[in-house]
Amino acid sequence: MYRYDALDKEFLADRVSEFRHQVTRRLAGEITEDQFKPLRLMNGLYLQLHAYMLRIAIPYGTLNPAQLRKLAEVARTYDKGYGHFTTRTNLQFHWIKLRDAPDILASLAEVDLHAIQTSGNCIRNTTADPYAGATAEELDDPRVWAEVIRQWSTLHPEFSFLPRKFKIAVTASVKDRTAARTHDIGLALRRGRDGALGFEVMVGGGLGRSPHIGSTIREHLPAGRLLSYLQAILRVYNRHGRRDNKFKARVKILVASLGAEEFGRQVEAEWAQIDPASADLPDTELARIRGFFAPAGFEVLPAVSAKLEAAKAADPALARFLRNNVHPHKASGYAIVDIALKTPGETPGDATAEQMETVADLAERYSQGEARVTHEQNLVLPHVRLDDLPAVHEALKAVGLASANANLISDIIACPGLDYCALANARAIPIAQHIAQRFADQDVAEDIGELKIKISGCINACGHHHVGHIGILGVDKKGEEFYQLTLGGSGAEDAEVGKILGPAIHASRVTDAIDDLVAVYLRERQPGERFLDTYRRTGIAPFKEAVYAEVH
């Protein structure tokens, strides 16, 4: 993975001392909260319902053991002993005191972590495929490009006061694990007809109150021209994006109002005027960055591990874990392991300090010093030898992280909702917990198969409910928590925005409604169909009938 050099470290040190200075001025009353607010937001510090929340960037979801241990230390020292992994692969601490914030940032800087651009109307943390460098499906390592974008976008002088926040995702596999089409820019690495590496550029995706799936404005951008093309897109957006209405300010609205074709034309016209020599990254720097992501040395191992097979035969829980949470690796004898932060009854995405330390140890010992964070609020050990899987499973079990439910009905995404967030209409976490408990029977969950439930506590859609196979949105009805269900969304390569099932239902009915939807699926499904496939074939009618029949 990328390692900070002296320059990167000095940059971070300067940032920390700048913020320390600003906090000192605020605590001394030299500046008002109004003046301080934009400054703290630039450092990821939000004021929430009960305390300050600090959002720490995890660049393209990649963590090393030292970073995980540091996060655990911060959780213990300054928070209540845990942290929350978000759908943007960031980590949030929800119980922070203002006066501690500079010390926390200084301490994080020791392991090259920071909170730069985790809020504000700027280019946010870039998402990349959590299986990068490990999956056989990829054409190139997307982290190389995500790191290029990280450096380029850091305190970008022209693009730090955009109309609204701006999110970029990079994927290099056919199977899209980044939800690229729900980002302001989605970049998918492709080979051109001549074999040259390039990007399919998708623009204008986004969730929130008006969900959009991104449109392709260029089929094949030569990879080396990435930064100049991003500059052109951002420039068109910075000049023409709406600034009169916060809810219409995302680039998706500009793309929708101009039409993707016209937006693309304006980008190409701007791009044609940009000098590649000054805007694109020199090949030498690209090569330097690429060097950090050189394929790790994998041993030559047999494709089947006798040790693992024996353990699997003896332990049904391990067998189940292997079925659901373990995925093929590009190197023979290795596997990719999903760690679901979704133990039924717990808060989706939460991890205790002890759990973080365990994952750090496992990454160090068994996964070439790497762990990843996914936008589905799970963790990944990308490079585990098959022989080591039983030990990894045991260690995870000991800290309550061995839930064998990755991609199953209880692997629910939920935003913090009314338990923490000042903008929320309704709670999200208890709804997730309740559903997960209803489907805690693993055999039932496995029989149901892949089913992505996503919950947001308000229309801002941090829980990505629009792209859940089943989406759940909290709404406020005269002070009571109601929930609107959507069906058929997807954030993957077959991206689609879900359709509203019917009128919002009371909190007490949500889990039963999910039960009804699942029953329809089990009744209607044909061999090999996932919930989403059945829904796409039958349409919404049978599902609607099942949920609303009793009401009438």
Next chain:
Amino acid sequence: MPKYIRLAAEGAAWADDRFTAVPDEESLPPGDVIVSLKRFLAEGDALQAEGREVGVRIAASEEIEDLAYDLPRLPVVTVVCPKFSDGRAYTTASLLRERYGYKGEVRAVGDVLREQAGFMVRCGFDAFEPADGSTPEQWTQATRRFRHVYQRAADHRPPAFEERQAQDKAAEAAEVKSHAV
């Protein structure tokens, strides 16, 4: 004479403002003036023919492209930031410097705060009328807060990747030298 902050190699300093910024609804005083783009396009030639220096004020929503041909004879372009969070001024300034090679003064007016100093200077602004009462010393400090930058911009500061290359070259040279000894 009113003052504004002007940037120079040795830092920011107060400068006398010899221009009068004239709103559209007011008639023109004698001497050097700064007028709106609209007024400049209508009356600019005549004003310059009178022998005075004329600068142009660009609103956030106006396109600098409309001024492209006139830039060589303009001593100053002022760019209006209606709110500090409105980032259009940064693109306007970048285009002025990088695309049109404009060498005159680019002045930030409106909701200009010292917290933006670093970004503004990088985009090519070299003059400021701050709205927060900040001093030239504070501006100088604010522009020197970061030892490194990550991208090329109008200020021509070498970005991190160029610094790295230079370091590598220096290291190589040192190596060659040590071998030679």
